[in-house]
Amino acid sequence: MISPARERTARMDSSRAVSYTHLDVYKRQVQERGLYFWSQFDAKYTPLLAMHDPGEPDLNGGLVYARYGKGMYIYTGLAFFRQLPEGVPGAYRLFVNLLSATQREKTAR
Numbered sequence: 001m002i003s004p005a006r007e008r009t010a011r012m013d014s015s016r017a018v019s020y021t022h023l024d025v026y027k028r029q030v031q032e033r034g035l036y037f038w039s040q041f042d043a044k045y046t047p048l049l050a051m052h053d054p055g056e057p058d059l060n061g062g063l064v065y066a067r068y069g070k071g072m073y074i075y076t077g078l079a080f081f082r083q084l085p086e087g088v089p090g091a092y093r094l095f096v097n098l099l100s101a102t103q104r105e106k107t108a109r
Helices: 089-099 101-108
Strands: 009-012 049-052 063-068 071-076
Touching: 071 101, 089 101
Parallel strands: none
Antiparallel strands: 009 049, 063 071
16 A cells, blocks of 8 residues: 555656646546556556556556557556545546547547
8 A cells, every 4th residue: 555645746648548648647636556567568568557656666667558449458556446535626526537539539530
């Protein structure tokens, strides 16, 4: 578990899969930010978000995507089940972006 009082930094990829590049995605997060982050993955997957605690290396496997057929596959280890009920604004923004990722990509073409 990661203490909510500890500082975190986040960086987001400039991919069209997530259009809202807010660095404080989980600024008011509760309990842990996520679990089951991938530590390694195939080159077909693109990491969209890197997070780390001070003095720790970036964790890139918390939010990754790959194009699949006419859509995309998105994996997240982020703890939306904790953040959404607590009303964390960044969690709502990111979640909506993920839900609308393929639609945004279609309109961008």
